[in-house]
Amino acid sequence: MDELLVFDLDGTLIDADERISDVTRRALNELDQRGIAWTVATGRLPQGAREALPDMRFKHPQAYKNGVLIWDLNDDRSIHTQPLDRDEFLEVCNRLDAHGINAMANVLNDNNRIGAAVRHSDNEREQSWVRYMESQALDIQRHNDFNTIRGTVFNIFALTENARVLYMAEELADIPGIQVYAGADMYHDGYYWLDIHHVEGTKGDAVKYLQQQTGAKRLVCFGDSDNDIAMFERADEAYAMANGLPELKAVATRTIGKNTDHAIAYFLAERYGFSL
Structure with a gap:
């Protein structure tokens, strides 16, 4: 080829x-x-x-x-x-919480199927995303504490009106195993996206x-x-x-x-x- x-x-x-x-x-x-x-x-x-x-x-x-x-x-x-380290995953979520950013996660379950984990969905973009995942018959885990997530976490993300996400790469720079991306949502004015995954992914x-x-x-x-x-x-x-x-x-x-x-x-x- x-x-x-x-x-x-x-x-x-x-x-x-x-x-x-x-x-x-x-x-x-x-x-x-x-x-x-x-x-x-x-x-x-x-x-x-x-x-x-x-x-x-x-x-x-x-x-x-x-x-x-x-x-x-x-x-x-x-x-x-390339899954995230569980301890680093939890540390990232704690730091996002401190800035008022609601972290959600994508997981692979025991059957190697894609699912998601959420603690709450507050804004319209988050709620729309959860409805979409449910419409695709994907497993949505609901947790008060992400320590109890089942399966392998491969992605942390946020859909938010909080522009602080644009500075999270600097905030999380001391966590060695992650890569951080963020930007304005090109399809929804006033919203931002955040994606975090393994540095080798x-x-x-x-x-x-x-x-x-x-x-x-x-x-x-x-x-x-x-x-x-x-x-x-x-x-x-x-x-x-x-x-x-x-x-x-x-x-x-x-x-x-x-x-x-x-x-x-x-x-x-x-x-x-x-x-x-």
């Missing part, structure tokens, strides 16, 4: 409606027909990727929750994960794993945010979206168009010589 193309989803492969456009779907179908390998690496859970990419069949495993979870969406099964670690699994000689990555920097650093070629962060553009091979203008589709058509 010559190349493996890896696409971020939000702000990159999908549009402002959180869906893949018809023109981008046609471009990915062209890749499949030409035998060009591609996959996705996203901050979403597998269920969220399925909503954004309905009816899409993958020929290669995908990376979720910023790379900490390698999953096969076709067979709905875990391939590899980044998108960079994920694309290295996927490249080894596929035997690809070259790695070509596409993204828009700071959680894409690690995979850009692993890539032979890396393309930032015009709507992306300046720090990502600084380490990119070059910048292409906006996700809302189907920039990925037109880039692929030009690179591989097909018409849309």
Whole structure:
């Protein structure tokens, strides 16, 4: 295999409606027909990727929750994960509590199925997320104390109006086993997101794993945010979206168009010589 193309989803492969456009779907179908390998690496859970990419069949495993979870969406099964240390997990939750940030967690249960653990859901984004998880028939553990969580914790996250999450990377810098990402919610004004996972479960670690699994000689990555920097650093070629962060553009091979203008589709058509 010559190349493996890896696409971020939000702000990159999908549009402002959180869906893949018809023109981008046609471009990915062209890749499949030409035998060009591609996959996705996203901050979403597998269920969220399925909503954004309905009816899409993958020929290669995908990376979720910023790379900490390698999953096969076709067979709905875990391939590899990097769990958080339980003591570090509890310490992070305590520190988030001290700043008024409600920590929630994603877990793999004993049957290797994805679930979540919550203590309370206060704002509309948290409540909507819990309703969504329940609608997907995923196990929601409700705890007053996270010491009693069942299963393996692989992700801590928050959906909040508290802008303090943007400074949590500094607050938690002395905890060696974690990686912290945060930003403004691109789909919901006034809200912020926070994602924390094992330091060796980044998108960079994920694309290295996927490249080894596929035997690809070259790695070509596409993204828009700071959680894409690690995979850009692993890539032979890396393309930032015009709507992306300046720090990502600084380490990119070059910048292409906006996700809302189907920039990925037109880039692929030009690179591989097909018409849309």
